[in-house]
Amino acid sequence: MSLFLIVALPFLGVVFPALLVRAGRDASASAAGTATLLALIGLLLHAPAVLRGEVITARIDWLPNLGLNANFFLDGLGLLFAGLILGIGLLIILYARYYLSREDPMGQFYAYLLLFQGAMVGIVLSDNILLLLVFWELTSLSSFLLIGYWKHLPEGRQGARMALAVTGSGGLAMIGGMLILGSIAGSYDLTEILRNKEAIQASPLYLPALILILLGCFTKSAQFPFHFWLPHAMAAPTPVSAYLHSATMVKAGLFMMARVWPVLAGTPEWFYIVATTGLATMLIGAVIALFKDDLKALLAFSTVSNLGLITMLLGFGTKMAAIAAVFHIINHAVYKAALFMTAGIVDHEAHTRDIKRLGGLRHLMPLTFTIATIAALSMAGLPTLNGFLSKEMMLAEALDTTWNGSRLVLPAIAGLAAAFTAAYSFRYIAHVFLGPKRHDYPASPHDPGPGLWLAPMFLAVLVVAIGLFSQALVGPLVKAASYAVTGGDLPEFKLKIWHGFNTALFLSFGALLTGLALLRLHGGLERGWNAMPRPEAKTIFDALLRWIAELSRTVTDRLHDGAISRYAMIFVVFTLLLAGYGYFSGTIGLPTRDVQDAPILPIIAWFCLIAATALLTFLHRNRQLALVLIGVVGLTVSMSFNYLSAPDLAMTQISVEVVTIILLLLCLNFLPKGTPVDSSLGIRVRDGVIAGAAGLGTAGLVYALMVRDFAFPTISEYHLANSKTGGGGTNVVNVILVDFRGFDTFGEIIVLGIAALVIFSLTEALLSTRVRAYLLNRKPDWPQSGDAHPLMMVVATRVMMPIALMVATYIFLRGHNLPGGGFIAGLIASIAYVMQYMASGFGWAAERQHFYYHGIIGSGVLIAAITGIGAWFNGVPFLTSDFGYFQIPPLEEFELATAMFFDLGVFLAVVGAVLLALESLSRLAWQPGMVTEHAMDINPARDDPPEAEDPAQTAVKED
Amino acid sequence: MELLLATAVGVLTASGIYLILRKRTFPVILGLSQLTYAVNVFLFASGRLAVNAPPVLNKYADVAYTDPLPQALVLTAIVISFGMTAVIVMLALAAYLSSRSDRIDMGPAPGDDA
Incomplete structure (x- = not known):
């Protein structure tokens, strides 16, 4: 299947769920599912070739002069991401069908979802950075619609607006960075840019481009200090959270970093900005997650933390770290989507997501408990599950990397973050499912129907399977994607569970044990945490937003105060100044055409026109008279057209004249019949002077134009020559x-x-x-x-x-x-x-x-x-x-x-x-x-x- | 003849701008119409003036033709400016009927000169 079709299918599919929702919710969901499934099949058909190392391309020159071409390419990285987007998208569509209630407009939901999905697929398959930016902005917009899907909830609207403000402004920075990158490389085609590593890193614009692009990536991927929008986006329906925050939206930033890795990575600037941001985000996210009582907020901060982990790995700039990053992208998407879905199930069944009100659910929801436990243990990094493998690779890389001369900083902080990760993962299991059964749930929870548990169950099976048979299941994909990220030869590697007794393993186990200890101490720690003053990102953001709104309101009110006459005057005067500057600073050539003699007829017409115009200007207060006079002007103009060899214009003008006068008469029927004197004589004289100057300038300009020949050959000859032969008239x-x-x-x-x-x-x-x-x-x-x-x-x-x-x-x-x-x-x-x-x-x-x-x-x-x-x-x-x-x-x-x-x-x-x-x-x-x-x-x-x-x-x- | 046309365009422009600077809707509409005439004639004049040379091909004789392109542009401009005038007239009317005032300046103190 052509790459064009793969990208287009979700967009084409947008209309069907919306249309078919009248035929029932199943029809709507299957329409969305079909579009996604077809695109996924199309993608998988290319998989064998891509895994062999080939790159599939599809190119159309769209606006070649602007460097904007509809070029797509599919390499390992694209395959990985497109597979995640479409595959998890399919599961989400199934899950959402049973999650959304009868009152939710389902057609709208699937239309937004497919729009978002198409934009995401567009990002990961684009071979042209301008095209990519278009899709990038489209994800910001469509995620706004998705996050704000429950329009009746103020949190939903605020969260959507915050996400749009943060990711949208990051997108603006990204545009700037990408344009710089393209101008350094001399092409906007990604494959071309990726070949110009030396030129780009040697350019003095490397640092600005890097910072701008990273701003785009960090805002999208919720890296510290831009992480605050993600938890607020949790007001969205759970399927949206599961989709946007496990596999897609927030991974777009990671994707971009991976995409430009071959040309931007490897410099100290890259290392210190990216790795440090990732490290900080990983720790901060993990710590905050432990103290969140809302299930989805916990998962949101856990996502922030995991994104930080991957960012850090990409920031290391080594090939092994890139492999670990790619592997963790897969693992995180799988277990996090499953976890979000189980959180959604708990919310759906127990009518609360507050951990303080939950507990003991394992007796009531054994199936959900099993799925959630597997996924959460994987997140914690328990051996044999997939999360363990990539986390251990991460720790091994952290141990091998020095940060500012110190070999201890990275492993220490990464280990601490891993401990907190283990703690909140255990808490997700212990405080929700374990413990005694309670009698005060807001509803009576029980396992849902298969529509809701099938998708997370499938992902939980994947968690185990990838953990046990990683090399066989995802080895080739990781290899192909890492090859694309690093853009060259890879070190030999094999994904496996057992790496022997090494420091990373001890660190892993240490983190797990510390995690258990932290969970034991949770009550005390929480009291300390709550007593601690800490900046609230939302308050800062809101204050900033209010300040900007206030500023723009002040500026607008001052400049745009409704005095339309003054605007018009400023406009005219400014135009006059520009024209005057042009006239007095330039030179003017001699006339090249002869002036034609004027017979008596045009002179009479001229007198008519001037007289009518003068009378109109001085007597315009009598509105009926003014209409008559403007009719005279119009007639004279149309006669002049006729005299000057423009019969078509004359006929058009005269008939428009009739219609216009009727229109103005109709209007005058309602308006006052006279215009009172509003301005003083001084004002009128001033306006008269301005108008006179404008008239003089226009007259001079048109006269100068008419007595000179064309500066360039006109295209009119072509029209005259081809009118009969080409147009038949x-x-x-x-x-x-x-x-x-x-x-x-x-x-x-x-x-x-x-x-x-x-x-x-x-x-x-x-x-x-x-x-x-x-x-x-x-x-x-x-x-x-x-x-x-x-x-x-x-x-x-x-x-x-x-x-x-x-x-x-x-x-x-x-x-x-x-x-x-x-x-x-x-x-x-x-x-x-x-x-x-x-x-x-x-x-x-x-x-x-x-x-x-x-x-x-x-x-x-x-x-x-x-x-x-x-x-x-x-x-x-x-x-x-x-x-x-x-x-x-x-x-x-x-x-x-x-x-x-x-x-x-x-x-x-x-x-x-x-x-x-x-x-x-x-x-x-x-x-x-x-x-x-x-x-x-x-x-x-x-x-x-x-x-x-x-x-x-x-x-x-x-x- | 060029001088006649140039002065006519100048006078139309001056009249149009003077009327646009008035403070009631109706004179502003008139001013816009005047300005439209001026602009259309200006555009038309960019094809230079010619008498008795309409751009209608003559298959019997080899005659001169004036520039057809500005004419085509001005023709559409005339029709579009009708559409524009109609919309503005409607806006003026709606504003007057809703507020009972045909002032164009919105201000805290109506009548103040801006």
Whole structure:
């Protein structure tokens, strides 16, 4: 199976659990399980080759100019991690099916889980660090959703936010570090970077890159001092904790360290930063874990401690230590997932996770007891179980490594941490399952059904099996993964239980015995621990967060105080300053084009425009007059377009003008009819000076532009030359719109549709508030015409309607070869409809209008899209148009182009958008009793009796 | 003719900016419309001015054509600016109907000059 498919399967699977949840929770869970299982099978099919030492690759050049390629590769390390992610993922899916209650939205859960799983698989298989960073961020986001899955719990929300804040900011640092790494290596492909060890370690940017990348890894893998988010993430449902904190999320940081190990490790900086952090985290996590009463908190700190152990091993920088790290990654994932699941079972059955309220459960839950005991003993490091093997390797490595000249520091602290690890592992068994049976459990605990115990049972069997037959079961995998981590020859090694009587063995046994002793003394130690003052990470974090929020609020409030006029002024003045700087600091060449003479016509138009603009500016307080004047400006502009060889623009401008004025009139119906004087004369003069300067600058700029030739050869020649031969039309502007730059147009009709939908939903929102009552009771604030629907206008628009539609059709059809096209035709057709609204009123016209404007917009966009996609079947890129010439005998030869369908889409989208916008505005004006049966106030068809017998009755009729 | 067009663009820009700096929604909308005209004509002028040379291919005679590309760009710009105007008009209307005030500056003391 292609690596693309393996990565894609979880993402593809995201929709199914969410959709199938209606078919039942089993269907939802099996959909999630199937996607995971398929990906796992696909992965395992590659396993033999990878274990032989091959590297599977799959490459697509995505954005090669940015160095971002969709390249994936699968080596031993990738196989190990992807196997853990998918394998444990499968068990979690099974477990979660029975763990979640009926009230929990299961479809959502599996969708998030698969999203997270896909992101994780993406991280471990990416061969491009930019791609990897995308997946990395995706794990932060999807884990946020998973941790906060129980939205109703404040702890869940806070924990999710904290995890996102910590891992997200680490991710930012990671991006910086990775970019530095890529620029040193000259490539963003991991395999390429991994070959450049010397160049990277010699670079002066090595240390910044190292620190930034490690920040990302340490936050993700909860290393001290960033460990505090992990225990708070325990507010998530247990399946999430079991998944994120045993095999996946927190291991992503370890994975990254292992991935870049070949190029970054081996330097003193690496050793002291990584090994020391790991060492500190290991001890701190283990000590805190012993004093946690919440089962999951205990396991969370134990995870922190174990992650520290692995980090430390990676930090040693020796090959044997790397092997031990890889082996412990497997072992920890297996026993920790099992332990989390048993903690979940206890919580599920006893309704509490508080160790102080538990005890004696071995009689009530023998099966859970067995599983938990095996896993916990493995965590403690009891011989023959898998945890023992890697822990002993760790101790052996610690004994062999000197830290700052001392051979004692590492083994002493590691041994102490191992002792505490043994102590809290024993406590997990002793204080939960051993001891006398109690009578005050919040519920009556008993072993759950197989759905809940199958998955941890399987893992417990693995714990024993890996412990006994380590070399046979995981030896090749460890070897392949270690080979990938160290990037070279490995020392000979064999995973085995018995290494002979050596110091590491004594240290192991010493740790176990000390652990037992610590458990005996637990009560006293706990009192001491509780009496000891210690910094609470959450309080510090919250205070920091509050401080940042306060700071940004202060800054925002000062800068963004709602004085929009001032923003606009600052913007204009700043632009002017920039332009002025450009003008006065640069040089300007001589004009290269001749100025054309102006005949009388343009001069008249110029006077019209200047006069209208000047009047508008000075008389804008009279809003109706302003509308008339801006109409004059618009008309002059469209005439100028026509004069200057742009017939398409002229037609578009003039029809947009009509629609815009109607829109503004509709709006003015509600707004005050005049603008009061708000600013003093001084302010107005100041604004006038700013505006004048901007006008002067713009005029100068456009003049300078027009009297010079193009600095670079234009691409217009191409359009002129290929319009007929390539696009099949002689109206080059239209061919550009529907063919050469069809994608732009496609985007544009979507934007237009969205604008109309925004207007529609704003209207809806507005009408659902108190505004509705205000509108209904509104009295018109200017004199209304006595004849709201005049006879002449109704008749005239009825006659005009078919003519206008015919013109629109004509304009549409000829658009490809002569001025016209979908935009203009759409606007004309809209105007034809709007005339009916104006003549007979909104209610009357709406009743006779049987199409939903939303549907018209949608079908327009769809038709345009389908036309574009049709090009694919022709073997050409999206939206390439095709055309041919046809002859039907009585007619002349005519041309048909697929561009016409695209233009039809444009037409429909424009019609729908314009009408939806205007209709929405008109709905605001609706008042009861406005829908009349008749198209006009006078009913010409009425058949009044010649003489009114009862004057009262006649009066009623006329109402 | 270039001078006529350049001064027209300048006057439209000045008028647009002056109106945008007003404190009520309606003049600001008018100002935006004015500015839209100015910008569209500016873009159009970047193809240089030509009379009687529409970019419609003539198969009978070899004639000059003006630059079609700015025209196509401006055509979409005109339609988009209609969409923009419509949305802004709606926002202005919604703001006015909800707050009964058509001031655009939000401030603790309305009427204060900003």
